[in-house]
Every structure is written in C-alpha cells, then in structure tokens.
Amino acid sequence: MASGKNALGLDIGSSSIKVTQLKESKKGVHLVTFDMAMLPPEAVVDGALMSFSVVTDKIRELIRVNRIRNKQCALGISGHSVIIKKISLPEMTQDELADSIQWEAEQYIPFDIKDVNVDVQILNPKTSHGQMDVLLVAAKKDVINDYISVVGDAGLTPVVVDVDTFSFQNMFELNYGFPVNETVALINLGASVININVISNGMTTFTRDISMGGSMLTEEIQKQLNVSYEEAEHYKTGGHENVSSSAVFREIMKLSERVSETLVTEIQRSFDFFAATTVNAELSRIFVCGGSSQVPSLTRFLEKRIEVPVEMINPFKNVIIDSKRFDLDLLQRMAPMAAVSLGLALRRANDK
Ligand SMILES: Nc1ncnc2c1ncn2[C@@H]1O[C@H](COP(=O)(O)OP(=O)(O)OP(=O)(O)O)[C@@H](O)[C@H]1O
Numbered sequence: 001m002a003s004g005k006n007a008l009g010l011d012i013g014s015s016s017i018k019v020t021q022l023k024e025s026k027k028g029v030h031l032v033t034f035d036m037a038m039l040p041p042e043a044v045v046d047g048a049l050m051s052f053s054v055v056t057d058k059i060r061e062l063i064r065v066n067r068i069r070n071k072q073c074a075l076g077i078s079g080h081s082v083i084i085k086k087i088s089l090p091e092m093t094q095d096e097l098a099d100s101i102q103w104e105a106e107q108y109i110p111f112d113i114k115d116v117n118v119d120v121q122i123l124n125p126k127t128s129h130g131q132m133d134v135l136l137v138a139a140k141k142d143v144i145n146d147y148i149s150v151v152g153d154a155g156l157t158p159v160v161v162d163v164d165t166f167s168f169q170n171m172f173e174l175n176y177g178f179p180v181n182e183t184v185a186l187i188n189l190g191a192s193v194i195n196i197n198v199i200s201n202g203m204t205t206f207t208r209d210i211s212m213g214g215s216m217l218t219e220e221i222q223k224q225l226n227v228s229y230e231e232a233e234h235y236k237t238g239g240h241e242n243v244s245s246s247a248v249f250r251e252i253m254k255l256s257e258r259v260s261e262t263l264v265t266e267i268q269r270s271f272d273f274f275a276a277t278t279v280n281a282e283l284s285r286i287f288v289c290g291g292s293s294q295v296p297s298l299t300r301f302l303e304k305r306i307e308v309p310v311e312m313i314n315p316f317k318n319v320i321i322d323s324k325r326f327d328l329d330l331l332q333r334m335a336p337m338a339a340v341s342l343g344l345a346l347r348r349a350n351d352k
C-alpha cells in the first residue's frame, strides 16, 4: 500500500460525472463520498470534452454539495484518444525500457509520437527467445490537457491520470481479487463506450474499446416514441413504471432487445478476435459494470451468446459503508455507474 491519502476519484463520463472519496484504514476501505451529476448530451462525446463550462460547473456543484475538501484528484480517460496495446519486446530492465519506449512506441501508435503521452508496464519479464510482454498505453496530450484545464477551473489538482479500463480493473481487484489459473473478462458498459479488459492470472491479456453503448437505446427511444433526451433517459431507467402505460413499456423492451443484440454482436466480435490471437483463451466468467449493464436483456443475451456465466459487479462489495451516512438503496442503484470512479479513488498522489 502506497503512503499518502487517497485521491478524489473523478470520472467524467459522457452521460454523467461521478465522484468517489475513499479512506483506507487498518479495517479496510471506507466510503467517504459517492455522488453523480447528469450531463446534457453533447457535453462530452466519446471521451472528448466539448463544453468546458458545463463540465466545470457540474464538478464545482458536486464539490460544493458534498463538501469535498480534498483537492487532489485522479482522472480517468477513455475513447479514441487512448491506445492500449500489448507488445513483445526484447528482454530489458524497467530503466532500459523507460529510455527506449518513446522510440519503440512509434510503430504501434496511429498518432504522431510527439502528440501523445506514453506509459509502459512489463507484464511478463520473460516469455521465450529473450522476449518480454509489455503493456503500452498512449494517450493524446491535447485531450489530457483539456481534462486538466477543466478540472483545474473547478478548483481541483489532477495528481493521477488513469485509463478507465485500468481503473475498473483496480476496483474489481479490491472487491473480488483475481483467481489464479482463470481467465475472466471485465466489461464496462457505458453510455458511449464499452471497455473490455480480459485478465488472466491477474494480468491484462487483451483490451478493446468499442465506440457504442447505452446511448444507442436512448436515441432509439427518442426516435420511436418521439420524446426528448431527458424523457428517453427517464423511460429507460425505469420511469415508465410511473407512466403505467404498458404500450410504452413493451416498446422499450422491444427496443432494448434490438440494441442489446447489436451491442452483444460487437462484444462477441472482440472475443472472437481475442480467441483467434491468444493461446489458452478459454474464458471462465464475464463480469459487467457501467450503467448500461442494466439495459434489459443485455446480460442475458451476452450469457447466451458467449456461453459463459455473466455476473454484475458490485463496486462496493468490499467497501465499508456507514449506513447512517448513506442511503444504501440509493447507493445500490447507482453502484453500476460507480465502478470507474471507485477505481480512481483507490489511487494516491505519489502513485506511478
Ligand atoms: N436502470 C437502467 N437501465 C438501463 N440503462 C441505464 C440504467 N441506468 C443507467 N443506464 C444507462 O447507463 C448509461 C450511463 O452509464 P455510465 O455512467 O456507466 O456511462 P458514462 O460513464 O456516463 O459514459 P461513457 O463512459 O460511455 O462515456 C446511460 O446511457 C444510462 O441511460
């Protein structure tokens, strides 16, 4: 465990901003704050900030309402501006790798190397024939700078910039651990992005971001029922029960099935690719998080198609929660959306 206090986990998603504060003690990890603020559509698109002032205002509001005093935050980024690749390099030390990576990375990245920040982690120090497996992460500097500027305007200091895919991996490790000799897939189903992270023996072996998500269902509901974005979101998240119109309910179920089918087909395509390019690619379980994991029929379709048990992740499973301070029912309902920010809140200022 690193020293210093936990950073404030700040997850700026395309449909909402989430904040999580944790405190670690000898007893374990305690929840200090969790809250979220909805964003209008188009404020954040595929991981890129489009409307700085809207995002800044919402972060300020979250800080004020929750009386957050910790100004050091950990940010997550995702989408087209992030590249994650597993590559094979000649065996070398971490220092040698740090020296050569800028040059090595060039051939694996579709952007100009000058425009990205590059980070590396040795996964497997020895594979065969003097080679080692390395995880290469590159993120566009202009996108990172946009995040830093927006967060700075809201009065926070970013001390860690992480990638969503690894944040929910950390969240998962806290709550479930990684079983040895098992390959599991973690899938974060967001509004506009689906992040897939396949983990063997606790180590990432495959990642893929799909530029699709639950917003596809929102758009379908808007179109078919001729309603606004806000109304569609309301229907989608169970609001139709109050409307008590069974025709609307049936229509939403039908649209959910259609969208689930499309999303599951894309996910399967990624798994097919994984299976075709990896030895021992046998998945034993799939764990899902993200708001869109609640889209009716999605996990059922996924289980049927991939033929592997699918389980919903509870990001608060191993987190100590004071029931006098939190509405546990409300927290449980927001739990799928909390995954990334909880993983970010595990980070500390002096982390790598
Ligand atoms: N009960 C529910 N049923 C169906 N969909 C839901 C439910 N609750 C939330 N969602 C959907 O989940 C999505 C939000 O999930 P999440 O917060 O994980 O996404 P995000 O982080 O804002 O987006 P992204 O990471 O893709 O940019 C929205 O599309 C929302 O409509």
Ligand SMILES: [Mg+2]
Pocket (backbone or CB within 6 Å): 012, 013, 014, 164, 190, 191, 340
């Ligand atoms: Mg998200």
